[in-house]
Amino acid sequence: MSTITIPRPDDWHLHLRDGAMMHAVLPETARDFARAIIMPNLVPPVTRGSDAAAYRDRILAALPEGARFTPLMTLYLTEETDPDDLATAAQSGLITAVKLYPAGATTNSASGVRDFDKMRPVFERMAEIGLPLCVHGEVTSPEVDIFDREAVFIDTVLDPIRRATPGLRVVMEHVTTKDGVDYVAAQGDDMGATITTHHLIINRNHILVGGIKPHYYCLPVAKRESHRRALVETATSGNPHFFLGTDSAPHADPAKESACGCAGVFSATNTMPLLAHVFEAEGRLDALRSFACENGPRFYGLPVNSETLTLEKTDTPTQWPEKLQTGAGPVTLFDPGFPVYWAVKK
Numbered sequence: 090m091s092t093i094t095i096p097r098p099d100d101w102h103l104h105l106r107d108g109a110m111m112h113a114v115l116p117e118t119a120r121d122f123a124r125a126i127i128m129p130n131l132v133p134p135v136t137r138g139s140d141a142a143a144y145r146d147r148i149l150a151a152l153p154e155g156a157r158f159t160p161l162m163t164l165y166l167t168e169e170t171d172p173d174d175l176a177t178a179a180q181s182g183l184i185t186a187v188k189l190y191p192a193g194a195t196t197n198s199a200s201g202v203r204d205f206d207k208m209r210p211v212f213e214r215m216a217e218i219g220l221p222l223c224v225h226g227e228v229t230s231p232e233v234d235i236f237d238r239e240a241v242f243i244d245t246v247l248d249p250i251r252r253a254t255p256g257l258r259v260v261m262e263h264v265t266t267k268d269g270v271d272y273v274a275a276q277g278d279d280m281g282a283t284i285t286t287h288h289l290i291i292n293r294n295h296i297l298v299g300g301i302k303p304h305y306y307c308l309p310v311a312k313r314e315s316h317r318r319a320l321v322e323t324a325t326s327g328n329p330h331f332f333l334g335t336d337s338a339p340h341a342d343p344a345k346e347s348a349c350g351c352a353g354v355f356s357a358t359n360t361m362p363l364l365a366h367v368f369e370a371e372g373r374l375d376a377l378r379s380f381a382c383e384n385g386p387r388f389y390g391l392p393v394n395s396e397t398l399t400l401e402k403t404d405t406p407t408q409w410p411e412k413l414q415t416g417a418g419p420v421t422l423f424d425p426g427f428p429v430y431w432a433v434k435k
């Protein structure tokens with residue numbers, strides 16, 4: 090039986106939610122991952138240092154007995170964000186990054202930023218203290234086609250912000266296009282990007298062909314196959330700009346299977362075996378270590394985890410429950426649509 094042992098991986102983009110949902114999904118991540126960047130798009134959002142401290146304490150209190158997992162907290166940027174509050178939270182080690190949601194771009198982004206120019210003093214302060222900015226990189230103008238929103242964001246928002254604020258460390262979250270990976274790959278080491286598990290596996294046909302599949306709907310929406318190929322080639326290349334951010338984003342089934350379904354794919358449970366499958370299919374199992382364990386810590390200036398995770402090849406396909414039962418309702422797990430002969434060794 091073939092196995093691969095890597096440092097325990099980290100998830101550089103994760104939604105844990107709160108309350109009953111958090112209690113159910115947190116063990117799914119803590120089982121395989123040592124650390125995760127915790128997204129702040131709660132209702133109401135995590136905007137102040139005191140909110141992040143309280144949320145971190147709720148996460149720590151919800152961890153299963155014996156779990157070895159560190160939540161890396163973030164703050165949700167609004168036009169009211171106080172640069173001093175950010176700096177205090179960063180310097181005390183409470184937060185690891187700040188998240189920029191263009192207002193209206195995605196789930197729970199209504200309090201996000203409308204006028205990026207207003208954020209200049211905040212970005213300058215972040216550049217000074219080396220606090221990374223994580224961005225949901227899509228414009229929201231109604232006239233821009235949803236499949237073009239990432240590429241337009243790069244030209245009209247991301248690149249201007251970076252030019253105006255030299256030294257600002259930026260992560261383009263859940264990059265979904267060749268335009269995105271080409272942009273990031275051409276920048277210096279102050280620019281990184283996360284790639285999700287599901288964007289390595291599905292393209293837009295998976296969402297729309299043969300009936301609409303709400304559990305494949307997320308934002309940024311999956312693009313055409315040539316973009317998915319660019320993501321796979323990039324993730325498996327070992328390029329240090331790119332690292333795993335699952336964007337595992339649970340919503341209870343009734344909220345997804347609806348006339349106006351929520352965006353988000355839940356993949357915490359099966360991400361590592363799925364990645365082993367994808368990397369093996371490219372003949373690049375060796376690059377799983379850089380993508381899932383090394384490139385993220387390097388960008389964030391953190392040590393690679395010293396504990397390890399072993400994945401083993403299985404004779405029969407690994408079975409996962411179709412749904413995770415939570416106190417907030419059932420949550421459907423991401424289904425790659427093919428059998429997976431990898432499992433995390435217990």
Ligand SMILES: NC(=O)N[C@@H](CC(=O)O)C(=O)O
Binds near residue numbers: 130306308336338354
């Ligand atoms: N990715 C998603 O489709 N949804 C995320 C928000 C986000 O990361 O944009 C969520 O919070 O549900």
Ligand SMILES: [Zn+2]
Binds near residue numbers: 195225262263308309
């Ligand atoms: Zn997002």
Ligand SMILES: [Zn+2]
Binds near residue numbers: 103128336338
């Ligand atoms: Zn997300």
